[in-house]
Amino acid sequence: MMKPSMLRSIRSAVTRGTSHLSRRGYGTEPVPERKVAVLGAAGGIGQPLSLLMKLNPLVSSLSLYDIAGTPGVAADVSHINTRSEVVGYQGEEQLGKALEGADVVIIPAGVPRKPGMTRDDLFNINAGIVKSLCAAIAKYCPNALVNMISNPVNSTVPIAAEVFKKAGTYDEKRLFGVTTLDVVRAKTFYAGKAKVPVAEVNVPVVGGHAGITILPLFSQATPQANLGDDEIKALTKRTQDGGTEVVEAKAGKGSATLSMAYAGALFADACLKGLNGVPDVVECSFVQSTVTELPFFASKVRLGKNGVEEVLGLGSLSDFEKQGLEGLKAELKSSIEKGIKFANQ
Ligand SMILES: NC(=O)c1ccc[n+]([C@@H]2O[C@H](COP(=O)([O-])OP(=O)(O)OC[C@H]3O[C@@H](n4cnc5c(N)ncnc54)[C@H](O)[C@@H]3O)[C@@H](O)[C@H]2O)c1
Ligand SMILES: O=C(O)C[C@H](O)C(=O)O
DSSP: OOOHHHHHHHHHHHHHHTTTSSOTTOTTSOOOOOEEEEETTTSTTHHHHHHHHHTOTTOSEEEEEESSSHHHHHHHHHTSOSSOEEEEEESGGGHHHHHTTOSEEEEOOSOOOOTTOOGGGGHHHHHHHHHHHHHHHHHHOTTSEEEEOSSOHHHHHHHHHHHHHHHTOOOGGGEEEOOHHHHHHHHHHHHHHHTOOGGGOBOOEEEOSSGGGEEEOGGGOBSOOOOOHHHHHHHHHHHHTHHHHHHHHHTTSOSOOHHHHHHHHHHHHHHHHHHTTOSOEEEEEEEEOOSSSSSEEEEEEEEETTEEEEEOOOOOOOHHHHHHHHHHHHHHHHHHHHHHHHHTO
């Protein structure tokens, strides 16, 4: 049996590793009540993400929804002695209750890739799942911030926007494609190559969330390191292929789940902090945008009480990054249009 001291050190390691998952920024103020719903909570991402949200002291109510398997996950997670009340909901007839009053809805529902597939190959199944979940969000919690994880993100976010528009609830400030895993990967790979402490590293990642549409801006990485052009090219390629690296290593058993849960928890925490009025919360996300001519684009975004407070520009790019930006536009445009067309059929 695990000793209490060991359990304490695991919990503190989790909290240290996710230092943003803390009351920092609140002083002695009471932390507001916040309901977070996870849709797809019994899945490979959903389970560890539910765990991490249960560890987040900003969450007072944790609503776990899936088409199957939620009672077990909810019972399990609910025994953890942290702030939030946990309720599991299963099946479409319970979706409304799961969503009612939610401040943040995280969506990792849908099928993952197998080796040889692209994220776009998931479109036929996941587009329908996302469409119906977003229709329910429009009905039961139209003011929630929506964190879209389900792939292909480059299309599922435009689908969500169209569903909300049709329902008359669309607010571009409240819809986010979660691209945080790209940032997490870029930071890890850069720190390894530049031999700098990973906790100090920042790298913006812009564009979208698939292959060449993922554009890490290593020219803006901090701390700066003297990496050569070939090293930057290799780091860029590894970041773009990070998802595929995991899909291949899992050899048919799905895609990134644990690192995605971590990234999803980071992003949801940033949304909660923004809602709670913590200043200067900035994360990269795929949002409605005028940064380029494309209607949706990932870039740094300042989060606030209403969701997106400001979509930040790209800053100055290296020639290599300028080329990458031009090179990604056609694919990203077509994925966005595919989502819009599907939602309006
Ligand atoms: N944005 C990113 O960076 C990123 C990273 C990793 C994975 N993903 C994507 O996240 C999705 C989920 O991946 P996973 O590994 O957790 O898959 P998984 O198959 O392990 O889990 C998916 C869960 O969704 C549930 N589900 C299916 N239809 C549903 C519906 N209508 N309502 C509610 N729940 C439903 C399933 O029952 C299952 O529990 C995939 O589309 C994957 O490509 C995105
Ligand atoms: O690669 C995938 O299919 C999952 C996810 O988008 C990832 O980047 O890991």
